[in-house]
Amino acid sequence: MSELTLVRHPAVTEAPPARRVLIGLAFATLALFVFAPLAVVFAEALAKGAGAALQSLASPDARAAIRLTLTVAAIAVPVNAAFGIAAAWFLTKFDFPGKAFLITLIDLPFSVSPVVAGLCLVLLFGANATLGGWLVASGHPVIFALPGIVLATLFVTFPFVARELIPVMVEQGRAEEEAALTLGAGGWRVFRTVTLPNIRWALLYGVLLANARAMGEFGAVAVVSGKIRGQTATMPITIEMMYNEYLSVSAFSLAACLSALALLTLLVKTLLERLHARRTQG
């Protein structure tokens, strides 16, 4: 292929100075809002040296918080993925009226404040409510306990996987699955050998986003957790408690762990996108 440099007529693009100003503005915006906050998290965590940061992460409170956050994500993310796959299958493989309404309901958690989500759970499962009172009496409290934190996390991450899968499965259509069925494959086999290979990258991306949100959720969890140190305080809740106690290095060290997770999520996302672009070109 010959390397042709297309020089666009000035009337169909912006003049070079205008371009430079726009690119400069884009960099300035992200420097102010993205790069600076990230840098300050790591700088504050390491303010008293790496040793102090690591020591604060080994404290009982921090370790309990990390364990709880991993537990919550280990429950909420797979459940969310299973729901996302089922919802995407139901919405893309079958025809029925009211599809748009169902999608709106699945997207609902996006437009509800996390704090209001937590409030809803308290009103349903709190000790004052009928259902909640009965659950507390039978020794299975939801609010101020692990089940409440998991439910709050499920609420805020609810649409993530389904939203990534639905467009991909609409684009794929049903022909490949139908061919496999004609050839005598059973339902699970069709899903495993035909559908799953087609949707695996979208699934991975959805799971990644759900995981980042699950580990980082604050508002909804803050309402239902009760913030019992060492028991119901997740990593973000512990960050808040340490910050309010002026334990700056401890708070920012935990924050640095979650920032690293966010960066890893973005890195994998960028790699997945590049992979996808190469596939569609090649």
Place this chain on the structure above:
Amino acid sequence: MREPLIHSSPMPGLGLSMGITLTMLSLVVLAPIGALVAQGAVMGPEALWAAVSRPRVLAALGLSFRLAFFAATVNLVLGTLLAWVLARYRFAGRRLLDAAVDLPFALPTAVAGIALTALYAPSGPFGAVAAGFGAKIAYTQGGIFLALMFVGLPFVARSVQPVIEEIEREVEEASATLGASRLTTLTRVIWPMLMPAALTGFALALARAVGEYGSVIFIAGNIPMRTEIAPLLIVIELEEFDYKGAAAIGLAMLAISFAMLLAINLVQIWSRRRIGDV
């Protein structure tokens, strides 16, 4: 003969996938929201209004919606600019910029909150510069505005960017051939094509900003009547076991949010009809 509700299909898994979808939706989303609506119904309109019309509640609701609207408006401009730069220009660092736009999605809000506070507090690097000009950012409404801008930044950019990539260059060339200046082409030809997607992003950023809690409470100062946002007031009422007061504020937030989203949807339908579906 009656049409079946779900057309018979050779595809397996109808019962299973429908069962999981509807059960999870009911259990995780609809039942809790139903509990909030039921609480409102039990209280009745008069008690709800009495709870919402307290001055402190009105101030918090007004602050939340006003600042969320301003932040989403600024994000509309900045997000469109980011999308344009990322979709149209090739320059060193473009990939880094493209990945960085998503960071506010991935970064936990509590982390964003303490990081922004560390930067913009009077003792922080940016806050010190502002203090040199006699301005205070953190612990004022300006700080809340900054946090809301941060969480809403990616929505418009990510909605608009794919639309810009789809635009046929011939449209711009035709406009230029017919004698339009670049500015005229941008405002009269390009912007109408971007508007529906930009409004979608605006609506998402607005919804997110209205309900935002984690990134705001650290930088806000949380002074009643002045820098206290509505979600914080819900948390405070819950801590005081005032479930009715909290439910009233929650319902008010839901109602105003849905009214705003409905209005934005109507504008979108109107703009689609005016320029045709793109």
